[in-house]
Amino acid sequence: MAITANKRPGKPADIGSASGDDAPVAASVAALITDAPVPHPTLWKTFAAMMAREFRVLGRNAPSTFIRAVLQPLLFAFVFAYVMPKIGSGFSVAPSAAGGGAINFATILVPGLMGSMFLMQGMFGTTMPLIMEFSWQRTIEDRALAPVPIGVLAIQKITAGAIQAFIGAAIVFPVVYWVHAPGQGPHVHVNNWFLLAVVMVFSATLTASLGLWLGTVVDPRKIQMIFAVILLPITMLGCVYYPWSALHAIRWLQIITLINPMVYMTEGLRAALTPGLGHMALWAILLALVGGTLVFGTMAVRTFRNRVIN
Amino acid sequence: MTTVTARAKDQGSPGVTSAIRTEGLRKTYKSSRGDVEAVRGIDLDIPQGEFFGLLGPNGAGKSTTIGMLNTLVAPTGGRAWVAGYDVTKDTVAVKRRIGVVTQNNTLDMQLTVAENLEFRSRFFGLPTGVAARRAAQLIDAFGLTDRKNAMADQLSGGQARRLMIARALVHQPDVLFLDEPTAGLDPQTRVNLWDILEVLHAQGQTILLTTHYMEEAEALCDRIAVVDHGKILAEGTLDALLADSGAQTVVTVRYEEQVPDGLAERAGLAERPGVTKVEADGDQLRVFAADPEGVLGDLVSIGAANGLHVRDATQAKPSLETAFLALTGREYRE
Numbered sequence: 001m002a003i004t005a006n007k008r009p010g011k012p013a014d015i016g017s018a019s020g021d022d023a024p025v026a027a028s029v030a031a032l033i034t035d036a037p038v039p040h041p042t043l044w045k046t047f048a049a050m051m052a053r054e055f056r057v058l059g060r061n062a063p064s065t066f067i068r069a070v071l072q073p074l075l076f077a078f079v080f081a082y083v084m085p086k087i088g089s090g091f092s093v094a095p096s097a098a099g100g101g102a103i104n105f106a107t108i109l110v111p112g113l114m115g116s117m118f119l120m121q122g123m124f125g126t127t128m129p130l131i132m133e134f135s136w137q138r139t140i141e142d143r144a145l146a147p148v149p150i151g152v153l154a155i156q157k158i159t160a161g162a163i164q165a166f167i168g169a170a171i172v173f174p175v176v177y178w179v180h181a182p183g184q185g186p187h188v189h190v191n192n193w194f195l196l197a198v199v200m201v202f203s204a205t206l207t208a209s210l211g212l213w214l215g216t217v218v219d220p221r222k223i224q225m226i227f228a229v230i231l232l233p234i235t236m237l238g239c240v241y242y243p244w245s246a247l248h249a250i251r252w253l254q255i256i257t258l259i260n261p262m263v264y265m266t267e268g269l270r271a272a273l274t275p276g277l278g279h280m281a282l283w284a285i286l287l288a289l290v291g292g293t294l295v296f297g298t299m300a301v302r303t304f305r306n307r308v309i310n
Numbered sequence: 311m312t313t314v315t316a317r318a319k320d321q322g323s324p325g326v327t328s329a330i331r332t333e334g335l336r337k338t339y340k341s342s343r344g345d346v347e348a349v350r351g352i353d354l355d356i357p358q359g360e361f362f363g364l365l366g367p368n369g370a371g372k373s374t375t376i377g378m379l380n381t382l383v384a385p386t387g388g389r390a391w392v393a394g395y396d397v398t399k400d401t402v403a404v405k406r407r408i409g410v411v412t413q414n415n416t417l418d419m420q421l422t423v424a425e426n427l428e429f430r431s432r433f434f435g436l437p438t439g440v441a442a443r444r445a446a447q448l449i450d451a452f453g454l455t456d457r458k459n460a461m462a463d464q465l466s467g468g469q470a471r472r473l474m475i476a477r478a479l480v481h482q483p484d485v486l487f488l489d490e491p492t493a494g495l496d497p498q499t500r501v502n503l504w505d506i507l508e509v510l511h512a513q514g515q516t517i518l519l520t521t522h523y524m525e526e527a528e529a530l531c532d533r534i535a536v537v538d539h540g541k542i543l544a545e546g547t548l549d550a551l552l553a554d555s556g557a558q559t560v561v562t563v564r565y566e567e568q569v570p571d572g573l574a575e576r577a578g579l580a581e582r583p584g585v586t587k588v589e590a591d592g593d594q595l596r597v598f599a600a601d602p603e604g605v606l607g608d609l610v611s612i613g614a615a616n617g618l619h620v621r622d623a624t625q626a627k628p629s630l631e632t633a634f635l636a637l638t639g640r641e642y643r644e
Contacts, residue, residue, distance in 0.1 A: 026509050028451035033513035036482040037444055041406060041435030049432035056429075057420045142416040144382055146433040147406040310339075310383045 041147045047156055050143065054160040069121060069168045073175040076113050081106035081180035106186035108277070110176050111269030112240030114169040115203065115262050119234060121168030122207025123214070123226075125161035130215035131223055134307060144308050154212060154304040158297060161208030166200060188273045195282075199268035202289035206261055209296035216303040238262030243270055245278045261296075264288035329393060329485050329516040330356040330379060336387030337374050337540075348374040350540035351388065356518065356533075358484075361511045363531030364520040365630065371540035372520035373413060376489050379518070380410050393484040406434070409478030413489040415470050417462040417477070424449060424458045426477055434481035441480075448476040452506070468499035475506065486510065488519040492526060504529060524630040536634060543637045551633050558586055559602040560632045561625045563609040564594045565618040577612045579605070587636075593621070598636060 058065055084105065133140035143153055176186050190196055214226055237257050239247075244267050247254035257263050263280075268289060270279040279285070337349040349371040356362045364372045377383030379392055381401040390397045393407040418426050424445050431441035449458045452472045457465060465473060471491060478486060488507070492500040507530060511517055521527055527534045528548055535545040544551055574580075574590040584601030595613070597605050602625060610620055626632050 026505070028447075029506055029509040030513050032448065032451050032479055033482065033510060033515055035447075036479075037436055037440050039406075039431075039434040039436050039481040041433070041481075045435045046433050049429060052432065053418075053421070053425075053429045056425065060420070137414045137416060138412075139416045139418065141382060141410075141412055141414075142418055142430075143433075145380065145405055145408075145410055147402050147435075149402060308382065310377065 043148055043152060046146050046148045047152060050146070050153070050156045051160065054163075058164070065164075068124065069117070069171050070175065072120060073113050073117060073172045074179060076109065076116075077106070077176045077179040080109050081176060081184050081186070085181040085184045104184050104186070106176055106180050106184055107188065107274055108241070108243065110172065110186045110188055111266045111273055112238070112242075113176070114172045114200075114269050115238055115266035116235050116240050117169040117172055118165045118203045118207045118265055119231065119238070119262055122161050122165035122204060123211035123231065125164035126157055126208050126211030127215035127223070127226065130157070130212065131220045134215075134220060140308055150305045150308050151301045153308075154301040155297075157304070158205060158208045158212055158300065161211055162201075162204035165204040165207050169200060169204070190273060191275065192272060196269075196272035198286070199265070199272050199289065202286075202293050203265040203268065206265070206289055206293045206296065209293055209300050210261065213296050213300035213303060216300065216307045234260055234262050239266045243267070243277055244280050261288070261292050264292070327358060327394060328355050328391070329358045329360070330354055330362075330391070330518060332375075332379075332388060332390040334388035335375065335378060335385055335390050337371075337378060337383060338386045347540055349378070349385075352537075352540075352542055354535065354542075356516070358516050359514050361507075361517045361530055361532045362519070363527040363534040364518070364537050365522070365524065365527040365534050366520075366537035367522055370522075370537045372522075372537055373489055374540075375537075376410075376487050376518070376520055379404075380408060380487060381405055406481070407484040408487060409481070409483035409485070410487045411471075411474045411478050411489065411491055413493060415474070417465075417470060417473060419461065419463040422459050422461055423454055423465070423473055426462055426473060427480060430477050431480045436481070444480055448479065452476045468495055468502070471495060471499075471503065472506075475503070479510075485516045485518060488517060490520055490522065492521070492523065500526075524634075528630055534630070536630070536637060538638060544633070548630070551630065552628050554633075558598040558600050558632065558636075559625060559627055560635055561597045561599060561602050561605045561609065561623075562594055563606070563613065563623045564621045565613050566593070566621050567618050568593050569595055569618065570616060573612070573616060577608075579608060579612070582608075596635075598632075 081104075130140075133143075144150060146153070173188075180186070214230065218226055237253075238260050239257065239262070244254065244257070244263055247257065264285050267280040268285040270277055271282055271285060332352055332354045335349060335352045335354075336347075339346040339348055352371075352375055354362075364375065366372055374383055378385045379390055379397055381397050381404050385398060392404045395403040395407070397404050418429070421429065427445035427448050428438075428441045431444045432438065436444060449455055452475070454469060454473060454476070457469060462470070462473065475486075475488070475491070491507075492503055495503070504526070507517065507519075511530075519526075519530065531548070533545065533547055534551060536543045536551070544554060546554065569590045569592070571590075574588045574595060577588070577595075579585055579588045579597055582599075582605070584603075585597055585599045585605065587598040589596040589598075595609055597609065599605050606623055606625060609623070613620055
């Protein structure tokens with residue numbers, strides 16, 4: 001240990017002479033300083049590069065991402081639109097408006113299943129990576145040192161999660177279209193594409209904001225709790241399997257579920273996909289989806305910044 | 311100081327503008343079990359082109375100091391500027407001009423070696439093609455060619471550290487921060503990294519390094535600040551530190567028994583020519599001497615005359631270790 005004083009080497013670096021063959025070469029290390037491109041970062045360039053990084057990772061994990069995204073709707077559609085009708089547990093709801101004829105469960109399930117996918121994919125897309133990035137190696141510091149405010153990094157994470165949520169929900173369409181018992185296909189008709197787009201975009205950003213917020217406020221060691229205490233009740237009581245209006249029979253539940261963000265997603269999708277089935281007032285749906293995105297998004301940006309900056 | 315120009319580096323006047331400057335920089339972590347004063351008022355002034363070392367034991371506040379300069383730790387007192395920009399007010403301007411190698415491995419484990427460099431280059435605004443060329447240049451210079459398509463989590467400790475340094479250099483930072491860059495590396499890899507750092511320094515790269523290895527600070531740094539308990543104990547070139555701390559050979563004898571009170575003074579060792587200081591510390595007597603000739607023998611015989619039995623004895627030549635001992639009166643704990 002005891003190295004004597006004045007050992008300070010003034011020697012020219014002779015890198016590589018005594019070291020292994022993968023050792024760096026002095027001249028090329030020096031060139032890193034003398035021959036370097038001049039960077040001109042802007043907020044948008046950095047944001048775009050971060051999004052490109054997300055897509056590179058998603059592309060690399062495409063098989064597992066796809067399986068994760070497709071398995072849930074596949075199983076749901078298989079059980080509810082194929083198995084149940086086949087074994088005679090047919091389920092139908094009388095149409096509230098002049099829809100004509102009984103409505104099969106697949107029709108009710110499409111909006112509900114999409115809402116559930118928004119939640120699952122939006123949270124998987126934000127909460128889970130965050131748990132990794134805030135774990136003991138704190139790899140979040142890598143992205144946090146990019147030349148943008150920390151809030152932009154949070155918004156980028158919401159955007160990336162929202163895109164995954166959007167894709168995850170869209171996968172529901174082909175699955176329920178193909179997987180059902182004969183004559184049990186969903187009756188879905190889009191009259192208002194704009195409404196569908198608005199509902200889907202804000203459902204995606206709402207779940208991603210919610211995911212980022214939870215990922216920053218919940219202790220990583222208790223993350224399983226999120227799934228038991230938050231994800232499960234939100235899904236089960238999110239009007240996935242029945243329209244909100246059908247809850248009028250249980251008034252107290254109908255009122256309590258109004259705090260559940262997923263209710264507005266599924267009801268918004270019903271308004272866009274199966275308007276004949278009846279749905280909550282459109283203004284309430286849009287207010288909750290847009291307002292919820294803003295509220296949870298703002299909270300998430302703040303808590304994210306507090307977690308990144310010590 | 312607040313009016314320092316941004317790109318002073320381009321003005322060709324190294325040493326005029328501070329690359330890093332702090333005034334009474336503090337960080338107190340609040341917790342339910344009481345406040346922890348990690349950094350207790352640090353003043354630094356590091357000119358451009360300097361290789362500066364923060365030396366201190368683990369927990370001395372070095373990483374917290376670097377964190378504040380990197381904008382990822384919010385100071386609770388004092389001010390700091392990096393490349394002329396305030397680290398709390400101009401965070402983006404600071405981040406644009408710094409390269410950081412953290413102690414923990416923050417490589418993007420979901421990307422390959424090349425992608426880590428390419429995406430970092432793109433984060434800093436390089437177009438895709440330029441980013442790819444910069445990545446290739448860095449991979450070549452850092453001897454990672456064989457591993458360029460490996461995932462970042464498949465690298466050895468030394469390779470990961472090289473990649474992290476390479477990644478910190480993509481955008482030609484004004485200041486390179488290295489937090490314990492060689493901790494946990496084998497000696498060969500460490501010397502290899504030292505060589506890289508010396509080449510970078512020779513090209514004018516400003517470097518702030520923290521280390522708890524004395525020999526690392528001695529080997530690399532132009533100037534060193536010795537830090538402990540969140541404060542700078544001494545600062546200067548290695549030679550100045552050794553001179554200021556009365557740098558001497560330190561002769562220590564540890565006895566089986568406690569050294570009686572007043573023995574250090576009674577023994578008359580302090581009057582010996584060449585001896586500057588005599589200290590009793592529990593079961594030890596310690597003599598700081600410019601000329602240690604015969605001191606060890608005296609300590610043994612003084613002990614014998616007072617009924618003390620020698621357990622062990624050491625004689626350390628002047629070094630940062632002896633300087634630390636002189637500054638703190640404590641053994642250096644790594």
